[in-house]
Structure formats: C-alpha cells, structure tokens
Amino acid sequence: MFYLSQLEPVLQSYHSEVTNNxxxxxxxxxxxxAYIFCxxxxxxxxxxxNFxxxxxxxxxxxFLGLNLSGYLFLSxxxxxxYFKGGENGWPFSGNITLQDLIFAFHSVGITIITIIQIAYYYKKGDNxxxxxxCIILLIFLWSQTIIYIILTWIFGWQVIFQNEKLNVLYWMGYEKLFVTLIKNVPQxxxxxxxxxxxxxxxxxxLLAFIGGILSFLQMLIDQLNGKSANLVEMNIVKFILSCIVLVFDLIFIFQHYVIYNPKRNKSKTIQDEYHYMKQ
Incomplete structure (x- = not known):
C-alpha cells in the first residue's frame, strides 16, 4: 500500500492534464x-x-463450489x-468495462461445464x-445475500451503503473477493x-497469472487516461481480485515447479495411482 500512496499524487497530477486520450x-x-483471453x-x-x-x-x-458462487456474485x-452505473443512472463506483462483463458471464458458464464434466468422470473414492x-459457508453466503435483497430492494433499508439499489450489489462484489480469498486454500x-x-x-x-498482470496494467492506463481521479475510484473489486489471484498463482507455480515438480518428484503413490487409473 506504500507504493500506492506514492503513486496516487502522480496520477492525480496527470489526470488534470490528460483526459480521454x-x-x-x-x-x-x-x-x-488480452487479460480476458488469459x-x-x-x-x-x-x-x-480432466479429459x-x-x-x-x-x-x-x-474450489468448484466456491468458484461458481463467486462468479455468480461477480456477474x-x-x-x-456496466448497465446501470455512472451515466446510465446509478452512482456506481468503479470503471466496469465490457471485458469485465464478458469475463464474469463466461466464468459462470465454464464453471458449470467443469462441474458437469467432473460429475461424469467421478468414481467412488476419487475425491x-x-x-x-464449505457447505455451511455456501449456505451462509447465499442466505445473507437473500436477506440483503429483502432488506434493501423490498424494504429500502440502507444497511451499509447509502444507496439502497446498490447495497446488495456492492456486497456481492465483496463476497466475490472473500470467495476468491478462500477458494484456493483447499486446492x-x-x-x-x-x-x-x-x-x-x-x-x-500460468494464464491466470498473466491475466492478473494485464488487469493491473489496464487499470493503471485507465487512470492515466482520466477514467478516475484517484485510486479509490477505480474498480476496487477488480483491483483486489487481481492481487489475490496473483498471490495464489505464485503459490501454485511454486508447488508445481519447485516442491512437487512432476519431472523429478513424482511419488510412488502418485505413479501407482495413475497406473491404476489407466488400466
């Protein structure tokens, strides 16, 4: 966060000179x-x-159960x-791009396909x-989301955020961050x-890691281009999401290429397991 505080005055100064280049x-x-592709x-x-x-x-x-819920919240x-924010009506904070929208809906669809594929390949004792x-956590997440919808959209209560229309939607964005923070731990x-x-x-x-770096780069360029006046006004959910993704990707890369490198550290248990599955 120290580097962000150093960067913000520079962006604010640049923002006053450059707008929508x-x-x-x-x-x-x-x-x-490019980051959406990755x-x-x-x-x-x-x-x-799996195939x-x-x-x-x-x-x-x-991972899959939390992933599906997280991407539904993100969608x-x-x-x-995208559809209601900014000039479209609601005072929605953050620059939501078409790429962000496509990624969210694609993620829901491909996660569902993965779950169907896993159900097809599952054999007793596999997992x-x-x-x-995880079941308790998913019940809690969806239950409090439904309660939020009832309180904000039906009764108009301003539970956390001042605009009742955005209350539950902002909360879903933060729920996605929470899900991303914990979903990789089981893996x-x-x-x-x-x-x-x-x-x-x-x-x-590897693709997720490259995508996270590109996501950071796009947010920085958008700020330099006058899309927001300071770091707080950027798409904060996308920003923190990229941070979490990069951290876990580094952990997985370290596990795969260093600790459990398949070329030099394949245990006899895993060899026997795969020999059995291929018979």
Whole structure:
C-alpha cells in the first residue's frame, strides 16, 4: 500500500492534464481483451486435464463450489456497474468495462461445464467430496445475500451503503473477493496432501497469472487516461481480485515447479495411482 500512496499524487497530477486520450483508450482496450483471453482460457486447461486423466483426484471440489458462487456474485456486480452505473443512472463506483462483463458471464458458464464434466468422470473414492465447512459457508453466503435483497430492494433499508439499489450489489462484489480469498486454500492443501499437482492444470495457473498482470496494467492506463481521479475510484473489486489471484498463482507455480515438480518428484503413490487409473 506504500507504493500506492506514492503513486496516487502522480496520477492525480496527470489526470488534470490528460483526459480521454484516444491512443490510451485503444491500448487499454487491447490489454483488456488480452487479460480476458488469459483469464477465460485458463479454465480450459482444467477441462483438458480432466479429459486426459479420466478422473478427478487432482481437483478440490470445494474450489468448484466456491468458484461458481463467486462468479455468480461477480456477474451481478459487473452487470449493475456496466448497465446501470455512472451515466446510465446509478452512482456506481468503479470503471466496469465490457471485458469485465464478458469475463464474469463466461466464468459462470465454464464453471458449470467443469462441474458437469467432473460429475461424469467421478468414481467412488476419487475425491472425498465437498467438505462440511464449505457447505455451511455456501449456505451462509447465499442466505445473507437473500436477506440483503429483502432488506434493501423490498424494504429500502440502507444497511451499509447509502444507496439502497446498490447495497446488495456492492456486497456481492465483496463476497466475490472473500470467495476468491478462500477458494484456493483447499486446492493448495490437496496438492500438499498428495505431494503432487498432477490432475491440476498448471496451464490454468500460468494464464491466470498473466491475466492478473494485464488487469493491473489496464487499470493503471485507465487512470492515466482520466477514467478516475484517484485510486479509490477505480474498480476496487477488480483491483483486489487481481492481487489475490496473483498471490495464489505464485503459490501454485511454486508447488508445481519447485516442491512437487512432476519431472523429478513424482511419488510412488502418485505413479501407482495413475497406473491404476489407466488400466
């Protein structure tokens, strides 16, 4: 955060001189589609991995359950910001782009396809299933979201945010951040427990990592181009989401290439497991 505080005065000064430069708009748009490509296609690595090994021992089911809920929340948040935010009516904070919207809806669809694929390949004993703590957490997240909708949209209560129309939508954005913060923990632990990352797609992680860097770059260019006057007015959900994604991607990369490198650290247990599955 120290670096952000150092950067903000520079951006504010630049913002007063540069507004809506066409060249920066084009660059931001290209980078936006590039990060959407990386983040979106990162999902397909796991689909291919599941197809290749024909089982689901390498993926944590908690990850998928939390992932689907998180992207449903993100879809509601980005839809409100894109269709109703700013000049369209609601005082929605943050610059929501078309790329953000497409990514959110694509993520919901591809996560559902992955869940269907895993249901097809699942064999008894492959995976312990969704943990009780994850089920309780999902019930809690959806229950308080429904309560929020009742309080804000039906009764008009200003529970946290001042604008009742945005109350639950902002909250869904923050719920997505919370889900992203915890959804990768079961996968990190499963890799540690199995002492292997086989069955978990590293392509997924590498593309997500590149996408996170490009997402940061687009937000910086948009600020330099006068899209917002300070760091607070940027799409804060997208900003924090990128930070969380990068941290966990680095952990997965370290697990795959250093601790559990499949070329030099494949345990006999994993070898036997894969030999059995291929028979």
């Amino acid at each position: 066409k060249a920066l708009d084009i660059i931001s748009n290209i980078i936006g589609w 983040w979106s296609f990162s999902f397909y690595g796991q689909l291919y991995e 290749k090994v024909k089982h689901v021992q390498g993926i944590a089911f908690e 509601a948040y980005t839809s409100a910001g 312990p299933g969704v943990s009780l703590w 990190v632990y499963l890799n540690y427990q199995r002492k292997s990352t086989e069955g978990w797609s590293i392509l997924n992680i």
